[in-house]
Amino acid sequence: MNFPYQDIVLRSIAVYFFMTIVLRIFGKKELSQLNTADVILILLISNSVQNAMVGPDTSLTGGLIAALVLFIINFIIKKLIHRYKVVGDLLLDKPQILIHDGKLDFKTLSKLDISDEELKEAMREHGIEFFKNVKLAMLEIDGTISIISEDQKNLKQTHYKRRHNRKNLQKF
The missing domain is CATH 3.30.240.20 (bsu07140 like domains)
Incomplete structure (x- = not known):
């Protein structure tokens, strides 16, 4: 059985994990106080990954599903970080x-x-x-x-x- 928006869900999950890995590599400390260049970078990144998440589906439903998937993944990751130390160690910087x-x-x-x-x-x-x-x-x-x-x-x-x-x- 193929869910009609399965492709958007999978693409959104892949983009979320890609962005998490990239931020971990380049450091979240750079985002602690945004300057003009940081805001421009965030806007350009969001625009560049939008098509990767929704693909050819530019409908309102497709966009809302992609956003919902991102919120759900973020919620799950936060719960996992609080529950399992190893997940927090992988995703969070140390003081x-x-x-x-x-x-x-x-x-x-x-x-x-x-x-x-x-x-x-x-x-x-x-x-x-x-x-x-x-x-x-x-x-x-x-x-x-x-x-x-x-x-x-x-x-x-x-x-x-x-x-x-x-x-x-x-x-x-």
């Missing part, structure tokens, strides 16, 4: 330590392309002036930089969102 007890982790900062200026900006937003006053700085899975200071009185509920992924690192 990364950037500074611990005032000492910068240069290897991690280099790997993540985080410059000293980005780190200093995050520190200023948390009211911290010097690296030595940072007890812990983490790049969270959503791309924000969380900072805990030596002086717990300076702990603020703000998050620094990375603006872009710099290719040329400045020397620390």
Whole structure:
């Protein structure tokens, strides 16, 4: 038995998993704060994969089925991530330590392309002036930089969102 929209369902599933893999490879941190180029990229990607999902069926029903399939897959993946650690490990980034007890982790900062200026900006937003006053700085899975200071009185509920992924690192 062949469901009339089976092709759209299968194509939508394939595009969803392709986009998940590509975002995992290229890093979700780049999407933590969108700039103009990021918005253009997202619009172009959505336009380029639209035909891959619906094929020759450009009807309203075909488009709605493709969208419904994407919502269902996303719902299922989120449930699997919460239920099975291995799925979360495959699909989600891990938080990364950037500074611990005032000492910068240069290897991690280099790997993540985080410059000293980005780190200093995050520190200023948390009211911290010097690296030595940072007890812990983490790049969270959503791309924000969380900072805990030596002086717990300076702990603020703000998050620094990375603006872009710099290719040329400045020397620390």
